[in-house]
Amino acid sequence: AQSVAQPEDQVNVAEGNPLTVKCTYSVSGNPYLFWYVQYPNRGLQFLLKYITGDNLVKGSYGFEAEFNKSQTSFHLKKPSALVSDSALYFCAVLTSDMRFGAGTRLTVKP
């Protein structure tokens, strides 16, 4: 079955430090991978996607993600975290439909 996994329920970082939110995938064939962010009482907002091409994908709000085929990973990164980045982050894979990971709650402390 096509799926993504987010091994961490919670990630805590200090403001100004780099952040990484992990995602691994299990897909037959070429994966189409996405990251979304959810703020309280809001719908999911698209951050970035990997379809093909460059393994380093840049997205909204200074986020980027690196596609690693050998490790079947698509980790979300940001060089310098902001308190306002605190939210719930979802990794997703698109095959015939879109399947989401369980989500990782990112908390950035001042």
Next chain:
Amino acid sequence: DAGVIQSPRHEVTEMGQEVTLRCKPISGHNSLFWYRQTMMRGLELLIYFNNNVPIDDSGMPEDRFSAKMPNASFSTLKIQPSEPRDSAVYFCASSGPFVTEAFFGQGTRLTVV
């Protein structure tokens, strides 16, 4: 475009009542998804339409749940009869026509008492 529009934003109903959630996808999108989000189960895909045709409804919990897409600009998710365990936030999302990200509505928070 106003994005994916869901109504109502909040719904409180009594157990046993029928509930209908509505969704207007983004114009031009040909895929529509219904998701349910709870603390316990996270974000679950309930059903997926492509060109108004249900493609995969394996995520629909039971026969009490039904979804329709009578045309490209409207979809409904109905629960009849509703139960307290149906309480959740229900999201509609649309995408397409090519390999693109899904755009989400603001969600409907359903509370069944």
